[in-house]
Amino acid sequence: MFYKPACAALALFLAADLGLAQTGIPRMTPPVSSDNSPRVHELIRAGNLYLSLQDALSLAIENxxxxxxxxxxxxxxxxxxxxxxxxxxxxxxxxxxxxxxxxxxxxxxxxxxxxxxxxxxxxxxxxxxxxxxxxxxxxxxxxxxxxxxxxxxxxxVIPSYDPAIVGQLNWTHQTTPQTSTVQTGSNTLVTGTTLFNAGVQQGFASGAQVGLNFLNNRQSVNSFRSGYNPYTGSALGLNVTQPLLRGFGTSLxxxxxxxxxxxxxxxxxxxxxxxxxxxxxxxxxxxxxxxxxxxxxxxxxxxxxxxxxxxxxxxxxxxxxxxxxxxxxxxxxxxxxxxxxxxxxxxxxxxxxxxxxxxxxxxxxxxxxxxxxxxxxxxxxxxxxxxxxxxxxxxxxxxxxxxxxxxxxxxxxxxxxxxxxARSLTKPQVDLVGVMQNNGLAGQSNPLFPTPADPGFIGGYGGVLDQIFTRKYPTYGVGVQLTVPIHNRVAEADLxxxxxxxxxxxxxxxxxxxxxxxxxxxxxxxxxxxxxxxxxxxxxxxxxxxxxxxxxxxxxxxxxxxxxxxxxxxxxxxxxxxxxxxxxxxxxxxxxxxxxxxxxxxxxxxxxxxxxxxx
Structure with missing residues (x-):
């Protein structure tokens, strides 16, 4: 039941981002005037336009x-x-x-x-x-x-330096016919899924792409093979991709x-x-x-x-x-x-x-x-x-x-x-990739499940957040992605x-x-x-x-x-x-x-x- 406040907070968060996104737009330039400057008519006397060279230059600059x-x-x-x-x-x-x-x-x-x-x-x-x-x-x-x-x-390609907030709010009700009653006790599997995800993505001058994502998945099923029903699974993760050769460098x-x-x-x-x-x-x-x-x-x-x-x-x-x-x-x-x-x-x-x-x-x-x-x-x-x-x-x-x-x-x-x-594009693509993520899971015990559920996972959305921020179930990873073109003739020709x-x-x-x-x-x-x-x-x-x-x-x-x-x-x-x-x-x-x-x-x-x- 705690997912509803989270959904509301996500909606407000995205609405605020849409408003803030307008602050970078430059002011509109003034409209073009088709009227002559007042000096033109001030210099006309008795039907004659009396002009010195300095007057002519001033009129030209103005008009x-x-x-x-x-x-x-x-x-x-x-x-x-x-x-x-x-x-x-x-x-x-x-x-x-x-x-x-x-x-x-x-x-x-x-x-x-x-x-x-x-x-x-x-x-x-x-x-x-x-x-x-x-x-x-x-x-x-x-x-x-x-x-x-x-x-x-x-x-x-230059990374986007403007941070972007991404979000997803999705509800799905799915009914699937089953060939056996072993899983649900009937010939239908009914699943209700609610997703509410949010994240921030930004690029940096070094070429790095960084994403901070908060993922939430609440699910309810009519199956007695799930120990928790309904349950919520969440994750808060940081993903970093840093080029090491092609696309690397602040100056670039x-x-x-x-x-x-x-x-x-x-x-x-x-x-x-x-x-x-x-x-x-x-x-x-x-x-x-x-x-x-x-x-x-x-x-x-x-x-x-x-x-x-x-x-x-x-x-x-x-x-x-x-x-x-x-x-x-x-x-x-x-x-x-x-x-x-x-x-x-x-x-x-x-x-x-x-x-x-x-x-x-x-x-x-x-x-x-x-x-x-x-x-x-x-x-x-x-x-x-x-x-x-x-x-x-x-x-x-x-x-x-x-x-x-x-x-x-x-x-x-x-x-x-x-x-x-153009020179950087001729280099191999070597990226350092890292991920750091904390996970959480909580839900109500399924009375149809034959084995008692782990009491550590019984609870609401607050329990999920507690698991995430106390880092009870962390995930870490680091790696290198490599792409070496056998022929890079397009980049070499462009250079x-x-x-x-x-x-x-x-x-x-x-x-x-x-x-x-x-x-x-x-x-x-x-x-x-x-x-x-x-x-x-x-x-x-x-x-x-x-x-x-x-x-x-x-x-x-x-x-x-x-x-x-x-x-x-x-x-x-x-x-x-x-x-x-x-x-x-x-x-x-x-x-x-x-x-x-x-x-x-x-x-x-x-x-x-x-x-x-x-x-």
């Missing part, structure tokens, strides 16, 4: 969806660590990051570098003024996985925890890399937008000059000092400059649309943002001198600071840690494959380091070319301005025609646009150098903490 996507990478790393601490394997990280869109680019113009000669228009030579032609940066690596797309083998069995700790570091590095990509993209897009806005102004001034020339030609044609063909030429120039203005305005509008999509969450879905024109408040200025450190120092900083390289090194460390499991992947990862890391060196050198070259381009553009603009003024003076006294004035107006407009493009190229080349050396965040006063929790 850019690429950055928002990677913010969830950090709690992913936390969940990965939680999983491995429970004895699970790693699920892996997503190493794919996104660049900002290319945009329309800055104004593209040829630089007239030859001196103008009165009475003769020269087109000059052209040099590249956009970032791609300057080789500021090649195509970036989108997937930063060093280990490749094929995962390593799992290796030996905690390898996924070590990998997950490295993955936690990688999530921060990958988020920082995404910040670098986005910040560089915003600087590049903003610089192009400033250049396109200035170029649009240049095109408008060129239209004004062409319209003024048309008015002057019209006046001289009416006076009879010029032929009417000059009127046709001047009129064609007006329409040509207006077409250039239309093109410049279209490029600027396209750039604005792309830029809005980068610095807001909803892009053009927000009517106020869609209708607002972006007014850049910063200008493009080239300093008088470049304060640039030696290239080798910059390369050393890049190799030490770049998050893409540092997370690549951690990936290789994880690959080497994973090799431990060979994993070793090859580690070597391949080292090669990919070397490629990434070489790319970093190239990017630093390329950015320095781009800065020198951009400065030289700017110096040439300034001189060309001054020469073309001087030539135009000289030709206009000759035209006013009748010594020249509108044809040459139109040519010099075109060359001057071209020179002014190229000067704008050269300033843009320098700014983008400088940003590319900051990106290549991983200093772009510090240069723009952006910290990882502020980016993780934007206002």
């Amino acid at each position: 850019n969806l690429d950055i928002e996507l990677q913010r969830y990478l950090l709690p992913t790393g936390d969940a990965e660590l939680l999983r491995t601490r429970g004895g699970g394997t790693i699920r892996g990280l997503n190493f794919t990051l996104s660049e900002a869109p290319t945009g329309t680019g800055g104004p593209l113009s040829a630089v007239p570098t030859n001196a103008a000669v009165a009475g003769r228009a020269t087109t000059g030579s052209s040099i590249a003024t956009n970032a791609l032609a300057l080789n500021v940066l090649g195509e970036p690596t989108v997937n930063y996985s060093i280990q490749g797309t094929i995962p390593q083998s799992i290796g030996t 069995n905690r390898r996924f925890i070590r990998i997950a700790l490295n993955e936690q570091k990688m999530t921060s590095l990958l988020f920082r890399q995404q910040l670098i990509l986005t910040v560089y993209g915003v600087i590049r897009l903003y610089t192009d937008l400033v250049a396109l806005t200035e170029d649009e102004k240049v095109k408008q001034e060129t239209v004004n000059l062409a319209e003024k020339l048309l008015a002057d030609v019209r006046a001289q044609v009416e006076e009879g000092t010029l032929a009417r063909v000059e009127m046709t030429r001047a009129n064609a120039q007006v329409f040509s400059t207006r077409q250039d203005l239309i093109n410049a305005t279209g490029l600027r509008e396209e750039q604005e649309a792309i830029f809005k999509n980068v610095i807001t969450r909803r892009g053009n879905a927000d009517p106020e943002v869609a209708n607002a024109r972006i007014i850049p408040t910063d200008t493009l200025v080239i300093p008088s001198t470049d304060e640039v450190r030696p290239m080798q120092d910059l390369i050393a900083d890049a190799l030490a600071q770049r998050p893409d390289i540092n997370q690549g090194r951690l990936q290789i460390d994880n690959s080497k840690i994973g090799l431990e499991g 060979a494959r994993d070793e090859i992947q580690v070597k391949q990862s080292g090669i990919r890391l070397r490629q990434l380091e070489n790319q970093a060196r190239l990017e630093v050198e390329d950015a320095l070259i781009a800065m020198r070319r951009a400065r030289a381009s700017y110096d040439a553009a300034v001189q060309a603009r001054a020469l073309q301005q001087e030539s135009l003024e000289a030709e206009q003076a000759k035209f006013e006294v009748g010594a020249s025609t509108s044809f040459f004035v139109i040519q010099y107006e075109s060359l001057l407009a071209q020179a002014r646009s190229t000067e704008v493009a050269a300033r843009s190229s320098y700014a983008k080349a400088k940003a590319a150098l900051q990106r290549a050396t991983a200093t772009i965040l510090e240069e723009n006063r952006i910290t990882l903490e502020s980016a993780l929790k934007p206002k």
Whole structure:
């Protein structure tokens, strides 16, 4: 009759375990917001979005969806660590990051570098003024996985570090027909069985599996050949299995925890890399937008000059000092400059649309943002001198600071840690097995049994527990289990494959380091070319301005025609646009150098903490 309290205690024990099992679940992350940050609308005044570069960077950190996507990478790393601490394997990280869109680019113009000669228009030579032609940066690596797309083998199985409570409560009534009445006095054997078992199982870092089990079996039969009816048999036992070769060792069995700790570091590095990509993209897009806005102004001034020339030609044609063909030429120039203005305005509008999509969450879905024109408040200025450190120092900083390289090194460390499991799997399976158990039995004397029952076993459930805890009937055992595969080709092949992947990862890391060196050198070259381009553009603009003024003076006294004035107006407009493009190229080349050396965040006063929790 004492089994009923034991059953109730078992049920409460299991219910409490189900409640406690929920405590390890990480908290839910906050829901994704699709609304723009308040700063977007605060910067809109009179239908215009006034933006400095710092404002644009702040908006991108607050709203850019690429950055928002990677913010969830950090709690992913936390969940990965939680999983491995429970004895699970790693699920892996997503190493794919996104660049900002290319945009329309800055104004593209040829630089007239030859001196103008009165009475003769020269087109000059052209040099590249956009970032791609300057080789500021090649195509970036989108997937930063060093280990490749094929995962390593799992290796030996990790024991479950989370303790598990197991239980069983079962009642059975069984009636079995008998061929003889010798056992029961009738042709049926009626058995009632009640099982109520509970246990705790847990694995340990050494590889050991431990189980503590409490077994109870209450049985009643209608047989007069049983000395006790009903009776209860119980046992409290401890079972231990400890691997000695395959699967042995704390370092081996905690390898996924070590990998997950490295993955936690990688999530921060990958988020920082995404910040670098986005910040560089915003600087590049903003610089192009400033250049396109200035170029649009240049095109408008060129239209004004062409319209003024048309008015002057019209006046001289009416006076009879010029032929009417000059009127046709001047009129064609007006329409040509207006077409250039239309093109410049279209490029600027396209750039604005792309830029809005980068610095807001909803892009053009927000009517106020869609209708607002972006007014850049910063200008493009080239300093008088470049304060640039030696290239080798910059390369050393890049190799030490770049998050893409540092997370690549951690990936290789994880690959080497994973090799431990593959090596262990090639060893024989030798396990040390031990058991220690205390037993108990008690019941009521069966009056049908011909021989009197042992009074030591007469009693209830309390007697069973007394026998168990006073260790009256102990059981001990120890042994070794051995499994030696004659051929272990699967494990050997997995180990060979994993070793090859580690070597391949080292090669990919070397490629990434070489790319970093190239990017630093390329950015320095781009800065020198951009400065030289700017110096040439300034001189060309001054020469073309001087030539135009000289030709206009000759035209006013009748010594020249509108044809040459139109040519010099075109060359001057071209020179002014190229000067704008050269300033843009320098700014983008400088940003590319900051990106290549991983200093772009510090240069723009952006910290990882502020980016993780934007206002």
